[in-house]
Amino acid sequence: MLFSIVEFHYLCKKLERIALSKEIIQLLKKDITVELRQKAALNGILLYVVSTVFVAYLIFSSLEELSTWVALLWIVLLFASTNASINSFRKEAGREFFYYYTLAQPQAIILSKMLFNALLQLIVAGLTLVLFIVLLGNPIENMSLFYVVIFLGSLGISTVLSLSSAIASKTNNNATLTAILSFPIMLPTLLTAIKASMLCGLGFSWDECQVYVVTLGLLNVVVIVLSYILFPYLWRS
Amino acid sequence: MRNWWKFLAIILLLYTIIGGLLIPVPKQVILYESIRNLYFHVPMWFSMIFLFFMSVVYSFKGLSTNNLSFDTKAKELVNAGIIFGILGTITGSIWAKYTWGAWWVNDVKLNGSAITMLIYLAYIVLRGSLDDEQKKARISGVYNIFAFVLLLVFIGILPRMTDSLHPGNGGNPGFNNYDLDNNMKLVFYPAVIAWILLGWWIASIRIRIANLTQKLEA
Numbered sequence: 399m400l401f402s403i404v405e406f407h408y409l410c411k412k413l414e415r416i417a418l419s420k421e422i423i424q425l426l427k428k429d430i431t432v433e434l435r436q437k438a439a440l441n442g443i444l445l446y447v448v449s450t451v452f453v454a455y456l457i458f459s460s461l462e463e464l465s466t467w468v469a470l471l472w473i474v475l476l477f478a479s480t481n482a483s484i485n486s487f488r489k490e491a492g493r494e495f496f497y498y499y500t501l502a503q504p505q506a507i508i509l510s511k512m513l514f515n516a517l518l519q520l521i522v523a524g525l526t527l528v529l530f531i532v533l534l535g536n537p538i539e540n541m542s543l544f545y546v547v548i549f550l551g552s553l554g555i556s557t558v559l560s561l562s563s564a565i566a567s568k569t570n571n572n573a574t575l576t577a578i579l580s581f582p583i584m585l586p587t588l589l590t591a592i593k594a595s596m597l598c599g600l601g602f603s604w605d606e607c608q609v610y611v612v613t614l615g616l617l618n619v620v621v622i623v624l625s626y627i628l629f630p631y632l633w634r635s
Numbered sequence: 636m637r638n639w640w641k642f643l644a645i646i647l648l649l650y651t652i653i654g655g656l657l658i659p660v661p662k663q664v665i666l667y668e669s670i671r672n673l674y675f676h677v678p679m680w681f682s683m684i685f686l687f688f689m690s691v692v693y694s695f696k697g698l699s700t701n702n703l704s705f706d707t708k709a710k711e712l713v714n715a716g717i718i719f720g721i722l723g724t725i726t727g728s729i730w731a732k733y734t735w736g737a738w739w740v741n742d743v744k745l746n747g748s749a750i751t752m753l754i755y756l757a758y759i760v761l762r763g764s765l766d767d768e769q770k771k772a773r774i775s776g777v778y779n780i781f782a783f784v785l786l787l788v789f790i791g792i793l794p795r796m797t798d799s800l801h802p803g804n805g806g807n808p809g810f811n812n813y814d815l816d817n818n819m820k821l822v823f824y825p826a827v828i829a830w831i832l833l834g835w836w837i838a839s840i841r842i843r844i845a846n847l848t849q850k851l852e853a
Contacts, residue, residue: 578761579761632777
């Protein structure tokens, strides 16, 4: 008897998990389809990145100094990500949100948004990196580790921004508030990423950078878990 | 004696100020008598973190019970915490001027405190841009918890990865090694308790004022 109850409980949990991942995939598909049709976010951000890097190229023409290169790269990535995420809950802010409310679990909504923002940010980060290397030169010595740092850093920035824009979407001045709320809490991620990028640039190996890369990964986990727990409270209001 | 802790706070504060200024301290190069600032500067940060932590506890309670009175408590604790943050920055700035030679230096702990202030000012801005009380309680509660956890990560992990001018960091001998002798401990620990109690007192008065104002408006 007891065994069957336990078994039933596990089965329910399993079904829930399958349902959650299904919902996430469905919502992600929807976001991607809308994005591909309207190209609202991607085109604007790509243009932003290209023009910013080009301006940097016109000013510096070639950037040998590592710290300036790294700082510039992360500033461009930060603002590109902010621009991308500011409107990520715009469509869910109006009446459609009641419809969503009946359809999907809140956890699925925030996780799908995070995935979508992260995908967008990774595309943008890839392009930014290529543009930087082509136009400003490549001072990075340990390239393979640098990719990992860029990946984890971009992920961290976009996950923090996802929850911040969800919070800001509940208020009236959406755009400004996203930046105000997210920049201070994003700084741990950003500073760790910049520090790790500097070490990669100087050609340090995995052993020396390990602590920063692991910290970046942990920060990502903390942000994702917190969003998973806290978002349902936001959604219900 | 419901308010025994308020008397305790007064006695300990008087002891902190009188004892802190009179009890002999070890003579250290550069620091000299400014070492007495330890009784005022460091407890400010302890009190601030304590008040912010209690605010998060009330935010958590508010989210799980939907009770608006918890939100008032969370808000006023944050306000009191900000006062202590400002005082900690001022005392630290004066100390830095006389020991390190500048009002503000690029140090990981100073940057951490500046970021803390930014986070909680953002919390106040967020509250200001919401009208509905229920919504305000819920959304600012979510932000409070989210921000505090990331803040703990920031002030917990990052200073340990980089050098700091503060004692106990980057080959800098900590106060605990030999500076903080028994005479200083005799004042320092009561001082920490005293300032935390004072912070709690300020916050509780603010909470009472807020509750009374709400009653008058309703």
